[in-house]
Amino acid sequence: MNPQYSEIRKRRRSLASSFKPVTHVIFDMDGTLLDTEKIHKKTYSKIVKEYGKVITDELRMKMLGRQELDSATMMVNVLQLDITPEEFLEKAHAIEAIEMKNVQFMHGVETLLEHLHTNGIPMAIATSSSEISFRMKTDHLKDKFSVFNHVVTGASDPEVKNGKPAPDIFQICASRFPGSPRNNKCLVFEDSPNGVTAARAAGMQVVMVPDLFLPEELTANATLVLDSMDDFEPELFSLPPYFEIVC
Structure with missing residues (x-):
């Protein structure tokens, strides 16, 4: 057996022993499926600049994963903007209406989605976006x-x-799969740290x-980073692997 393949198998067995088998998959959208976060950053920075303000990394981290109105409320209150x-x-929607029409998937997403779909793994999306915002970001990718x-749409x-970071959206998302699988099977x-906290909850x-x-300490609550x-590697969670290693 090729020594390299042997080491890969050992590492996979070691990691897999730490994880539990799943049957369903739920995806966040912004920054996970779609490369939208840089657009949001640019848009929000442009708006607050009109009021002489700047969005710090600390504020950005607190907003990540939250519902749109929650994030907007946080920016308005923290930065004391003269706007509701x-x-x-x-x-923000007016500015992003054009740019979001061309947003694309994050690296590796299309391959994973095709693989899971081909293998019959049920998938869903739990996004903090509104229905209007979701459509704006995905209309050009309907087939995908x-x-x-x-x-x-939270x-x-x-x-x-x-x-x-409340667990509501993930609990509801799981319950809407046919057969309503148990949460621990998803x-x-x-x-985002807020999204991770919600899913773990x-x-x-x-x-x-x-x-x-993101600083490393804000990833500590995740099962795998x-x-x-x-x-x-899908097989770490007992999902169909991309390929089998031939010896």
Whole structure:
């Protein structure tokens, strides 16, 4: 046996022993599926600059993963902007309406989605975005998004009473799969600390692909941390592997 393959197998067995088998997968959208965070950063920075303010990394970290209105409220209050959160969002949507039409998937996402879909793994989306915002970001990718069983838009779904870091959105998302699998059978993909906290509170394992600006300590609560979706090995969670190593 090739020594390199032997080491790969040993590492996989070691990691897999730490994780529990899953049957369903739930994805966050912004910064996890779609490369939208840099657009949000640019938009929000442009708006607050009109009021002579700057968004710090600390504030950005607190906003990541939260519902749109929650994030807008946080910016307005922390930066003491002379604007309402609703007006802030209206400005943001107007600016992003054009740029979001060209947003693309994060690295490795399309390959993973195709693989899981081909192997019959049920998938869904739990996003803090509103229904309007979700459509704005995904209308040009409808065919790609057809692989998902359902989408929960936290900012506009009446059943989601509390946004991330509360577990509501993930609990509701799991319950809408056919057969309503137990929460611990769902694997979540997230990029934000708030999202990870929410998924763990819902009793789910979480694969985190964090933004590079996040300090390492804010990734500690994740089940597994990756640099890119390209690095994900499905078999670690008893999902069908991409390929079998031939000896």
